[in-house]
Amino acid sequence: xxxxxxxxxxxxxxxxxxxxxxxxxxxxxxxxxxxxxxxxxxxxxxxxxxxxxxxxxxxxxxxxxxxxxxxxxxxxxxxxxxxxxxxxxxxxxxxxxxxxxxxxxxxxxxxxxxxxxxxxxxxxxxxxxxxxxxxxxx
Amino acid sequence: xxxxxxxxxxxxxxxxxxxxxxxxxxxxxxxxxxxxxxxxxxxxxxxxxxxxxxxxxxxxxxxxxxxxxxxxxxxxxxxxxxxxxxxxxxxxxxxxxxxxxxxxxxxxxxxxxxxxx
Numbered sequence: 276x277x278x279x280x281x282x283x284x285x286x287x288x289x290x291x292x293x294x295x296x297x298x299x300x301x302x303x304x305x306x307x308x309x310x311x312x313x314x315x316x317x318x319x320x321x322x323x324x325x326x327x328x329x330x331x332x333x334x335x336x337x338x339x340x341x342x343x344x345x346x347x348x349x350x351x352x353x354x355x356x357x358x359x360x361x362x363x364x365x366x367x368x369x370x371x372x373x374x375x376x377x378x379x380x381x382x383x384x385x386x387x388x389x390x391x392x393x394x395x396x397x398x399x400x401x402x403x404x405x406x407x408x409x410x411x412x413x
Numbered sequence: 414x415x416x417x418x419x420x421x422x423x424x425x426x427x428x429x430x431x432x433x434x435x436x437x438x439x440x441x442x443x444x445x446x447x448x449x450x451x452x453x454x455x456x457x458x459x460x461x462x463x464x465x466x467x468x469x470x471x472x473x474x475x476x477x478x479x480x481x482x483x484x485x486x487x488x489x490x491x492x493x494x495x496x497x498x499x500x501x502x503x504x505x506x507x508x509x510x511x512x513x514x515x516x517x518x519x520x521x522x523x524x525x526x527x528x529x530x
Contacts, residue, residue: 301432313482347483
């Protein structure tokens, strides 16, 4: 299994659109009038960068056996509705033991001027001792 | 202390999938979920965390005050489960966060938040 600690991914720009914020706020039971819900970082930070890891053939993360084990978000400033943010992700660590692979994935998000907004830290645990799952039925 | 009880439904999970863009079929398709060893569809961990963050934000004096939140996804939440989300002051700008289902099992552990005045 490939260990890809230290790998970095290209910056991703994301515009925080009012409709997307309102839909997310409603889904978690927050008041859409309160602006961007803090955990909308699951979308503007983690959500835009996780596909880079999962689509990385060399990282070879087996999506079907992946467990989102831990999550942390940290903010210097919460983004505003309508703001464009820029996220850069990296694999902070990648280790295996006893048939389990532990991938720590971090994403730093800044505003368009490069001032820090947030950091997302994710621990993915991937079972390595199983066969790939079947695809969903058509 | 802030507290909120939420009963999870398929509709709620599907709405979060739509709003977050996380369309992993383990949250939407019972047959697929069973094929990977789950009892059926399960709620997104990030949906649980999102709800917990709204409770933490209330205890922190508003969402803008939140500076950090962390959880471990410890247990599955399935449609029909009722989860009690709670934020309690833990001193010095910190909150202890818990999420416990109707059987008394913690579904989120190591929950904590920090906030600024």
